[in-house]
Amino acid sequence: MKFVSTTLVALICLIIAYACLTVAHAEPLATAEEPSPNHSMGEFCKRLPRSAYQNLERVDDPDSWFQVYQVAAGVKAIYEPHQWQETISYLIEGDSTALLFDTGNGIGDLHGVVKRLTDKPVTVINSHSHYDHVGGNYAFDRIYGMDTEFTTKRQRGIKNKDIAAEVSADALCRPLPKGVSETNHIGRPYTITKRVDDGYVFELGNRAIEVIHIPGHTPDAVALIDRNQGLLWTGDTVYAGPIWLYAPETDLAAYGESLDRLLLELPNIKTLLPAHNTPLVDAQLLPRVAQAFRMVMSGGAKRQESFEGTVIYSVDGESTFSFLLRDNPFSYQRD
Numbered sequence: 001m002k003f004v005s006t007t008l009v010a011l012i013c014l015i016i017a018y019a020c021l022t023v024a025h026a027e028p029l030a031t032a033e034e035p036s037p038n039h040s041m042g043e044f045c046k047r048l049p050r051s052a053y054q055n056l057e058r059v060d061d062p063d064s065w066f067q068v069y070q071v072a073a074g075v076k077a078i079y080e081p082h083q084w085q086e087t088i089s090y091l092i093e094g095d096s097t098a099l100l101f102d103t104g105n106g107i108g109d110l111h112g113v114v115k116r117l118t119d120k121p122v123t124v125i126n127s128h129s130h131y132d133h134v135g136g137n138y139a140f141d142r143i144y145g146m147d148t149e150f151t152t153k154r155q156r157g158i159k160n161k162d163i164a165a166e167v168s169a170d171a172l173c174r175p176l177p178k179g180v181s182e183t184n185h186i187g188r189p190y191t192i193t194k195r196v197d198d199g200y201v202f203e204l205g206n207r208a209i210e211v212i213h214i215p216g217h218t219p220d221a222v223a224l225i226d227r228n229q230g231l232l233w234t235g236d237t238v239y240a241g242p243i244w245l246y247a248p249e250t251d252l253a254a255y256g257e258s259l260d261r262l263l264l265e266l267p268n269i270k271t272l273l274p275a276h277n278t279p280l281v282d283a284q285l286l287p288r289v290a291q292a293f294r295m296v297m298s299g300g301a302k303r304q305e306s307f308e309g310t311v312i313y314s315v316d317g318e319s320t321f322s323f324l325l326r327d328n329p330f331s332y333q334r335d
């Protein structure tokens with residue numbers, strides 16, 4: 001009897017460990033309304049470094065928390081490889097000004113890195129207002145944001161108790177930067193200095209970057225497009241990995257519509273630049289994600305139960321990405 005229960009416990013532990021492994025690397029959910037998966041440090045770190053970085057041009061910078069890569073002309077990816085979100089922010093430079101698309105977790109000194117990379121005036125815009133993309137906003141004085149209630153609310157930051165897991169041992173592959181700890185890390189408040197909307201164009205000097213509003217993952221999710229260079233920054237809407245779509249603010253119907261909206265740009269783009277995991281992804285990932293998501297919504301995808309009432313949906317032949325949804329996605333579509 002004892003043997004049976006021990007085996008049973010071991011089996012349950014194995015299932016939980018597998019579930020955590022499968023969903024790691026995705027969207028943060030550590031606020032009060034967003035439970036955090038219980039990752040295992042050893043397992044997370046074993047996946048690194050990702051092979052996709054081997055052939056990228058590394059840019060020297062003394063900061064050891066971030067890694068900087070030159071990923072396109074005038075575009076640098078600022079990657080946080082030692083924390084489980086593997087967030088990627090992008091510095092996009094024109095002849096006269098620069099745009100910073102996301103500011104990471106707020107754990108390392110992103111502002112310091114950016115100042116070393118460019119002398120040009122920097123404007124921040126976030127792919128969306130989840131805390132692993134706005135963490136460094138506090139250090140910048142020009143922050144553009146969408147005019148949504150979600151954007152406004154997230155300016156106030158996040159308390160330590162709701163974000164401490166992001167700097168716990170389980171979330172890290174190396175020691176934290178000096179001064180940051182599990183007891184003092186917070187999502188610092190910041191101020192949006194200008195509101196923008198769909199179609200807004202950043203004129204950076206010989207380079208135009210347009211904002212495309214793609215609500216779904218969050219109400220304020222945006223993509224950026226550089227049609228001249230064929231680049232599309234997709235934020236958390238499309239990336240290689242399990243795409244997390246189960247937060248309370250996620251709207252699946254809107255997400256599907258936003259994928260369709262991005263598909264209209266497919267003839268104009270060669271490369272996707274996502275906000276997690278890997279910075280350069282072939283544009284063909286976009287139609288594959290859109291098609292797979294349609295299968296999810298029509299009940300044609302495979303289901304695998306995951307942590308805390310979530311389910312991983314995947315389609316045959318696609319190992320690059322999956323979708324992590326609430327158990328019954330059809331119960332939280334737009335009313």
Ligand SMILES: [Zn+2]
Nearest residue numbers: 027028130236
């Ligand atoms: Zn997100």
